[in-house]
Amino acid sequence: MKTHQIEKKDSILNKFISEIRNIDVQKDSLRFRRNIERIGEVLSYELSKSLSYTNTVIETPLGNKDIQLCDNKIVLCSILRAGLPLHQGLLNYFDDAENAFISAYRHHPKNDTDFEIVVEYFAAPEIENKTLILADPMLATGQSLVAVYEAIKKHGTPKEIHIVAVIGAKEGVDFIAENFPENTHLWIAAIDNELNNKGYIVPGLGDAGDLAYGQKL
Numbered sequence: 341m342k343t344h345q346i347e348k349k350d351s352i353l354n355k356f357i358s359e360i361r362n363i364d365v366q367k368d369s370l371r372f373r374r375n376i377e378r379i380g381e382v383l384s385y386e387l388s389k390s391l392s393y394t395n396t397v398i399e400t401p402l403g404n405k406d407i408q409l410c411d412n413k414i415v416l417c418s419i420l421r422a423g424l425p426l427h428q429g430l431l432n433y434f435d436d437a438e439n440a441f442i443s444a445y446r447h448h449p450k451n452d453t454d455f456e457i458v459v460e461y462f463a464a465p466e467i468e469n470k471t472l473i474l475a476d477p478m479l480a481t482g483q484s485l486v487a488v489y490e491a492i493k494k495h496g497t498p499k500e501i502h503i504v505a506v507i508g509a510k511e512g513v514d515f516i517a518e519n520f521p522e523n524t525h526l527w528i529a530a531i532d533n534e535l536n537n538k539g540y541i542v543p544g545l546g547d548a549g550d551l552a553y554g555q556k557l
């Protein structure tokens with residue numbers, strides 16, 4: 341897997357990341373969702389540089405102009421719930437993409453610290469031989485992404501996979517690197533060093549799904 345950690349180079353992205361991490365600013369859920377969306381837009385732009393392009397002639401009112409246009413058949417698949425605002429950011433740029441949604445949540449059968457990932461809902465177009473963009477803002481242990489990939493694999497084999505995430509933990513990045521095909525790309529804004537005993541990224545930002553959409557039972 342090739343990891344692209346976009347915040348390594350300073351840019352306006354830093355402001356959006358600082359706001360989603362900030363304990364005061366993140367309380368404004370409208371701003372939180374919009375910041376995740378804006379980060380999705382920045383990551384889309386970075387990812388777009390790795391896609392394939394074909395020469396196309398565009399007719400303007402005054403003549404013709406050659407331009408290289410992306411010819412990948414993209415399926416944009418986001419993991420519910422927290423993936424929704426990131427999905428919108430990606431779709432703002434990859435507006436021709438087909439769309440897929442898959443659910444994954446942490447089920448705690450015994451206590452707060454042990455959990456298993458439950459994947460239930462999957463709605464997708466044909467993915468065989470297409471460019472699959474898998475989006476989830478948080479990459480903590482990596483178990484959700486791997487569980488989702490196992491479910492998606494049963495429906496076809498994409499030509500290539502691009503994972504898009506906002507904040508990850510080193511441990512989770514290593515885990516997905518072991519479990520996704522070698523030609524997978526990870527486009528991620530920031531990578532933190534630690535996970536706590538509940539599998540939350542430290543310092544991270546807290547619970548992305550709750551910050552975007554409110555607490556769940």
Ligand SMILES: O=P(O)(O)OC[C@H]1O[C@H](OP(=O)(O)OP(=O)(O)O)[C@H](O)[C@@H]1O
Pocket residue numbers: 419420421422423444445446457476477478479480481482483484485512539547548549550
């Ligand atoms: O890398 P992992 O350890 O699997 O954790 C990351 C997952 O946790 C969050 O979802 P959550 O289960 O909180 O669901 P939600 O989006 O409904 O809040 C996040 O959006 C990822 O899907």
Ligand SMILES: O=c1cc[nH]c(=O)[nH]1
Pocket residue numbers: 422478480539540541542544545546547548549
């Ligand atoms: O840090 C984390 C880990 C999982 N899910 C989140 O929303 N945040």
Ligand SMILES: [Mg+2]
Pocket residue numbers: 422547548549550
């Ligand atoms: Mg959550």
